Amino acid sequence: MAIIESGTEIKIDVHDHHEHEHHHEESFISKYVFSQDHKMISRQFLITGILWAIIGVLFSVLFRLQLAWPDESFPILEMLLGKWAEGGKLAPNFYYALVTMHGTIMVFFVLTAGLSGTFSNLLIPLQIGARDMASPFLNMLSYWFFFLAGMIMLVSLFISTGPADGGWTAYPPLSALPKASTGSEFGMTLWLLSMAMFVVSSLLGGLNYITTILNMRTEGMTMMRMPLTMWAFFFTAVLGVLSFPVLLSGAILLLFDRHLGTSFYLSDIYIGGQPLTNAAGELLQGGSPILFQHLFWFLGHPEVYIVILPAMGMVSHVLATNSRKPVFGYSAMVMSILAITVLAFLVWAHHMFISGLNPFIGSIFVLFTLLIAVPSAIKVFNWIGTIWRGNINFTPDTLFSIGFVSLFISGGLTGIYLGNSALDIPLHDTYFVVAHFHIVMGLAAGFGLFVGVYHWFPKLFNGRMMNNTLGYIHFWITFIGSYCIFWPMHYLGMTGVPRRYFQFSNFETFDVYSSLNVFITLAALLVFFAQFLFLINFVHSALYGKKMTTLNPYDSNSLEWTTPIEPGHGNWPGAIPSVYRGPYEYGKGGLDYVPQHVPDSQLWKKEPQNEKV
Amino acid sequence: MLTTTLGLVIIALVLLIVFQLAKTNEMIVALKGEQEAMHSSNRFNANMFLLFLIFGMIGAVWSTFHYAPLYLPMPSSEHGVWIRNMFFWTLVATVPVFFLTHIALFWYSFKYRRDGTRTAYYFPGSNKLELIWTAIPAVVMILLVYEGLRSWYKITGPAPQEATVIEATGQQFFWTIRYGGEDNKIGKKSVKLIGGDNALGLDWEDPDNHDDFVADELHLKIGQPVLVRINAIDVLHSFYLPHFRVKMDAVPGIPTQFWFTPTKTTKQMREELNNPNFNYELACAELCGQAHFSMRKVVVVDDETDFNAWKAQQQPIYVKLGLGTPKTPEKGGTGQIEQHPEGEGEQKTKTAKL
Numbered sequence: 001m002a003i004i005e006s007g008t009e010i011k012i013d014v015h016d017h018h019e020h021e022h023h024h025e026e027s028f029i030s031k032y033v034f035s036q037d038h039k040m041i042s043r044q045f046l047i048t049g050i051l052w053a054i055i056g057v058l059f060s061v062l063f064r065l066q067l068a069w070p071d072e073s074f075p076i077l078e079m080l081l082g083k084w085a086e087g088g089k090l091a092p093n094f095y096y097a098l099v100t101m102h103g104t105i106m107v108f109f110v111l112t113a114g115l116s117g118t119f120s121n122l123l124i125p126l127q128i129g130a131r132d133m134a135s136p137f138l139n140m141l142s143y144w145f146f147f148l149a150g151m152i153m154l155v156s157l158f159i160s161t162g163p164a165d166g167g168w169t170a171y172p173p174l175s176a177l178p179k180a181s182t183g184s185e186f187g188m189t190l191w192l193l194s195m196a197m198f199v200v201s202s203l204l205g206g207l208n209y210i211t212t213i214l215n216m217r218t219e220g221m222t223m224m225r226m227p228l229t230m231w232a233f234f235f236t237a238v239l240g241v242l243s244f245p246v247l248l249s250g251a252i253l254l255l256f257d258r259h260l261g262t263s264f265y266l267s268d269i270y271i272g273g274q275p276l277t278n279a280a281g282e283l284l285q286g287g288s289p290i291l292f293q294h295l296f297w298f299l300g301h302p303e304v305y306i307v308i309l310p311a312m313g314m315v316s317h318v319l320a321t322n323s324r325k326p327v328f329g330y331s332a333m334v335m336s337i338l339a340i341t342v343l344a345f346l347v348w349a350h351h352m353f354i355s356g357l358n359p360f361i362g363s364i365f366v367l368f369t370l371l372i373a374v375p376s377a378i379k380v381f382n383w384i385g386t387i388w389r390g391n392i393n394f395t396p397d398t399l400f401s402i403g404f405v406s407l408f409i410s411g412g413l414t415g416i417y418l419g420n421s422a423l424d425i426p427l428h429d430t431y432f433v434v435a436h437f438h439i440v441m442g443l444a445a446g447f448g449l450f451v452g453v454y455h456w457f458p459k460l461f462n463g464r465m466m467n468n469t470l471g472y473i474h475f476w477i478t479f480i481g482s483y484c485i486f487w488p489m490h491y492l493g494m495t496g497v498p499r500r501y502f503q504f505s506n507f508e509t510f511d512v513y514s515s516l517n518v519f520i521t522l523a524a525l526l527v528f529f530a531q532f533l534f535l536i537n538f539v540h541s542a543l544y545g546k547k548m549t550t551l552n553p554y555d556s557n558s559l560e561w562t563t564p565i566e567p568g569h570g571n572w573p574g575a576i577p578s579v580y581r582g583p584y585e586y587g588k589g590g591l592d593y594v595p596q597h598v599p600d601s602q603l604w605k606k607e608p609q610n611e612k613v
Numbered sequence: 614m615l616t617t618t619l620g621l622v623i624i625a626l627v628l629l630i631v632f633q634l635a636k637t638n639e640m641i642v643a644l645k646g647e648q649e650a651m652h653s654s655n656r657f658n659a660n661m662f663l664l665f666l667i668f669g670m671i672g673a674v675w676s677t678f679h680y681a682p683l684y685l686p687m688p689s690s691e692h693g694v695w696i697r698n699m700f701f702w703t704l705v706a707t708v709p710v711f712f713l714t715h716i717a718l719f720w721y722s723f724k725y726r727r728d729g730t731r732t733a734y735y736f737p738g739s740n741k742l743e744l745i746w747t748a749i750p751a752v753v754m755i756l757l758v759y760e761g762l763r764s765w766y767k768i769t770g771p772a773p774q775e776a777t778v779i780e781a782t783g784q785q786f787f788w789t790i791r792y793g794g795e796d797n798k799i800g801k802k803s804v805k806l807i808g809g810d811n812a813l814g815l816d817w818e819d820p821d822n823h824d825d826f827v828a829d830e831l832h833l834k835i836g837q838p839v840l841v842r843i844n845a846i847d848v849l850h851s852f853y854l855p856h857f858r859v860k861m862d863a864v865p866g867i868p869t870q871f872w873f874t875p876t877k878t879t880k881q882m883r884e885e886l887n888n889p890n891f892n893y894e895l896a897c898a899e900l901c902g903q904a905h906f907s908m909r910k911v912v913v914v915d916d917e918t919d920f921n922a923w924k925a926q927q928q929p930i931y932v933k934l935g936l937g938t939p940k941t942p943e944k945g946g947t948g949q950i951e952q953h954p955e956g957e958g959e960q961k962t963k964t965a966k967l
Contacts, residue, residue, distance in 0.1 A: 075614040093903040174848040267866025270804040270846045329738035356869040359769035370754040377750040389734035393727045394658035413707040420761035426858040429898045469635035491680040496855035501906040587735040
């Protein structure tokens with residue numbers, strides 16, 4: 001670290017620093033299991049997230065088989081699922097269980113924990129110049145609560161009444177009444193407990209991210225000098241901290257309704273051959289199922305921004321780095337993230353236009369929902385501005401970044417249809433919605449995950465790089481295949497085909513797309529198997545990948561590339577570098593790049609170069 | 614089973630081969646020199662983006678028109694046409710953006726690939742551009758909000774006085790359709806009273822119930838506004854008439870409503886679509902349990918003569934059960950303002966009304 005001449009080092013963590021230099025041996029348990037090192041916790045989040053992704057995506061493949069070939073029997077299903085697929089045909093209630101689990105797993109375990117958990121943990125200390133999170137212990141707890149949430153959900157897959165099957169939104173009364181559905185028996189209780197654990201995990205993580213970013217930036221790292229990844233993770237954490245508790249309260253009230261005889265969500269119900277009464281035999285009245293929808297979507301909508309903001313941050317960062325250009329309109333990018341964060345709290349009821357909500361209330365949500373298109377549009381234009389007249393190197397992370405922008409455009413535009421309450425009447429709960437949110441949230445955020453993994457793989461796995469060729473193949477199959485899966489779903493939506501239908505043959509109106517449904521499933525199978533290329537690449541590269549030969553393989557400006565190839569706990573062996581400039585000074589004044597930690601005085605002496613190890 | 618196993622083995626082999634090829638390719642890269650290899654892979658990916666742009670656009674346009682005959686036909690209701698117009702204006706606002714941004718994204722990707730001949734142009738931002746691309750979307754969005762809300766308020770506004778009142782009750786897994794009868798008023802009911810022959814829990818004390826009848830099919834009269842009062846007695850359902858662009862959740866404990874005017878009879882639709890078996894259908898659009906996908910009811914739109922003939926055949930439940938005969942009804946009741954199936958207080962706050 002020849003160019004660091006920081007006389008002002010160490011405003012924090014003198015102790016950690018000291019400990020590191022002595023290099024004491026850690027036990028297996030404290031290094032790999034109950035680790036407090038943010039980098040190890042990040043790996044734990046990532047690997048757990050990937051395992052969940054395999055399960056979650058596999059479930060979608062299983063129910064896609066049903067949608068494509070409703071009359072066909074698949075012996076392998078009976079082998080895998082036993083009584084849930086007797087004779088090789090999925091049982092309807094298990095179809096709904098698969099749909100529910102797919103949604104829950106992908107949204108919470110993969111795209112929230114796997115994406116934000118992994119990269120917030122990895123990058124926040126490294127990019128702001130901190131030795132670890134503000135509270136490494138709470139950070140460790142955050143992972144283990146996530147692990148616990150996952151274990152509870154996993155157990156629910158194996159109980160005799162099956163996992164929850166009321167949709168990932170878990171609307172009561174269906175989710176509140178065990179008599180209404182098999183999945184609303186013990187499976188739903190486990191689902192709610194798992195969610196409660198997940199909320200705890202996400203709060204512990206979020207509070208840590210906020211505190212760390214606000215308090216532990218290195219000398220010179222002002223807020224406006226932070227990489228956009230940091231801004232994205234910061235506002236993601238703010239969103240989570242403010243909205244996840246609301247989901248928890250909603251879940252707790254639902255648990256009360258299920259087990260303690262309250263009626264927060266229940267009113268005037270007749271089920272199982274009798275009216276639903278309390279212990280005294282009085283009809284339960286006065287509850288509101290719509291209340292749950294408010295509580296759920298007060299989290300549920302910010303949740304989609306929790307999922308997408310980290311991806312946006314990483315895409316901005318990667319596009320700038322690999323185009324050798326500053327992010328176009330850095331402050332506009334920050335402001336648009338801020339605007340999205342604020343508006344994210346004001347749009348939740350657009351999921352409820354036809355739930356029985358007062359139409360006037362609905363109209364306010366139309367306004368805010370369409371307004372959120374403005375900061376989203378700003379971001380898209382700025383990304384395009386970033387690559388314009390750049391010098392783009394198409395590494396797999398760049399490919400996925402460009403794919404992300406394309407998906408975000410396609411999925412974002414259909415949001416303008418759905419956000420308009422009048423148009424939502426015919427489109428609500430049809431495949432149009434399925435196409436919209438899978439493209440704009442599921443795929444785009446999934447692409448964000450790939451951007452992060454490909455780009456920061458050397459930081460995750462001791463300086464090893466992934467195989468680029470496999471990355472290209474993986475990208476092109478995934479990108480083209482994903483469009484083939486979800487683009488045609490718009491057409492189903494324009495025929496009014498409802499989502500969450502086990503089969504369409506009961507309705508003449510909806511039973512017109514059998515060949516298109518086969519096409520979609522074939523594309524889904526292709527994309528599913530293509531992900532194994534990524535998995536092989538991931539595992540093989542983590543173990544045997546080519547080691548990078550320079551500290552800074554992408555000639556990047558941000559601080560994470562100033563750490564040693566295999567950084568210990570504490571990240572920098574010496575002083576934490578100080579920061580003298582913004583994160584995206586690419587191509588300025590004839591210099592290809594100027595890392596943040598290089599002071600102006602250094603620029604006079606020589607052009608910054610990669611330091612050989 | 615054998616085919617599945619065989620299929621999985623083949624897939625595994627293909628994956629393995631691709632992996633080996635990719636590994637070999639990386640070795641070739643090392644031989645060729647990193648710089649040269651980077652340029653050639655950049656060329657490949659840049660060309661792919663250009664091809665994706667061209668074939669993607671052709672595919673998107675072609676498939677949209679190819680599947681157009683399968684989309685829902687022109688709406689069979691008045692407000693459906695407003696919604697369709699809204700859809701059109703949203704298309705006008707979004708399709709150009711879709712094409713222009715994608716052309717820019719992929720064309721720039723193609724054009725500015727790194728091939729060793731250029732350096733990046735330093736351009737960290739422009740406030741003027743930011744202002745332009747903030748203002749334009751904002752204006753377009755405001756216009757769409759304005760247009761959308763105009764339709765929304767008309768659709769959700771109060772039903773005309775002369776609207777026929779119908780009640781739709783959702784339960785696992787069927788719909789029950791009840792007509793207000795001669796007085797056009799839906800009588801009171803309560804889940805407490807459900808039992809025996811009284812499947813809906815009608816309150817026989819309420820004379821409004823005496824002429825109400827339940828129908829196997831939902832019959833509507835062309836040109837006659839109809840106000841559907843929607844409720845559920847077990848879990849959430851959603852009253853969904855795709856051809857009429859009608860959808861409203863059925864919520865236990867909270868009555869909701871939707872009014873619309875059918876504009877095409879079933880017969881006219883059969884001729885228009887050249888399909889003698891065509892039927893309007895009522896479906897459920899909110900996940901309600903394991904047979905959610907089968908809550909179908911046939912909907913028939915009649916002309917005036919057919920409708921009256923059908924109506925004449927319907928017998929009030931009160932009469933069917935042998936409880937008595939309904940008194941002569943007051944004709945021409947509006948039947949919507951003073952309807953309070955679940956008690957007066959809730960009516961004002963909870964129904965979808967402005």
